[in-house]
Amino acid sequence: ALTLGFNLSAQTLSDPQLWDFVDSVIEETGAPHSGIGFEITETAAVTNFDAAEQFVRKARERRCRVGLDDFGAGMSSFEYLRRFPVDTIKIDGSFIEHITQSRFDREIVLAITSIARSLGCDVVGEKIERQDTLAMLSDMGVAFGQGFLLHQPEPLERIVARATKGATARKAS
Template sequence: DEFGLLLEGCSITEAGIVCEQLIRTINNYRLKWKTVEFDVGVSVGMVGISNNAANAAELLSRADLACYQAKNLGRGRVYIAENNNQELDLQQTQMSHVANVSQAIKENRFYLVKQLIKPMASQDEQRDHYELLLRLKDREGNSITPEEFIPVAERYGVITIVDRWVLEAALKCYQQYFAAKQDLVSINLSGASINDERFTTFAIDLIKQSQVPGDCLCFEITETAAIAQISHAQKFMLTMKELGVKFALDDFGSGLSSFSYLKNLPIDYLKIDGSLVKGIPDEEYDRAIVTSINEVAHLMGIKTVAEFVETEQILEHIAKISIDYAQGYITGKPVAIAS
């Protein structure tokens, strides 16, 4: 439960003392129900109100964010939202993006761009392979980076709405821009969506209605999302594979990577995390890890993609290692779908 407390004629220092007393009082309380006692705790987010303060809604929003920050720092404490707190400012901006997800869809402020995933041996491919990347503009037309709105959309439970829009938009534009050579397009999905049976049903129906061949689609899921709910991931992937859909495991090497997971997931492509790829020319350790990932993947019949290939030097190194595909600015920057 959440409660608001308005302290009139009270300084920040005095308010902090009141809140600390409140926390101690509540911590000392025991809720008794039948023969069981429960501990009760509270976290407090505090924001000062001045003559030039924002409106009530913004003040409450900032207090709410400060309360979340108190919880993140260990609960049972007070977190004061200073006027120049850049972290809270950023969170408040992110929250405004999330709150307007449905509105952004209605106003056509979401859009897709494509980035080439280039085969290292071009003669092996009869069609192109692209990753479709999500972009967002605010109402003034300024670009909002995925790093600003995707994590917070996941945190506040609206990422599945975004995933649904992406899948619909990708299927709608496929016939016009990718069907001629039956190009393979990769679409990113969140962990929340692959764990949601309603999304599975939605995706199946949408793919069938679109008449886009399943083997022209590739769903990318992060290593972290797949491992967190591996049984759900397996079920989702096997269901989609009945339609011919391919799968890529994204950002491999960024988390608690284990080759054992690869045996349990029907993966077609393994995307090696860019933080490792960028270190290949200069870091022997990174080069050894990337080489090992590539060799094990090939033994399992999985093709490999090096992410963040940004220089000719990196491109030369991944060619020597025999990685199958390169993705990055050196092989092609994200461009408009129609280009």
């Protein structure tokens, strides 16, 4: 199933009309809430925690997925974990890209993975560009990945066409 993900800045999280917009898009497209995910960008400082907590609560009520993006790169990672009940933690690529050479980066990734798994969160490794990096992350229990090794960027139109073709094929069978 195709999941549509949106990165949200701290400023966007504070927009009182955000859910009106999201609900109208869902209604227009017929997309299931479970197929929509939001990523709170860890590098953008959240200044209005009440608004952000309210957004996360509404997302969870609608069965949308919520994740922390760029985890470990910002200033308030653990505060975000404490305040936002998220489904996914995406480990920042700065810890991933040299993981095969850097003991420090390996230990950081292991620690984040352990915390995420103990909280019941999926773990995503960003910036996977080499096979040895992918193998090491897999051995560490990082079940999901993102990066050029796994898939090159492509135009939205091509992604939509492939998803539509897949949905049509499933309906026919």
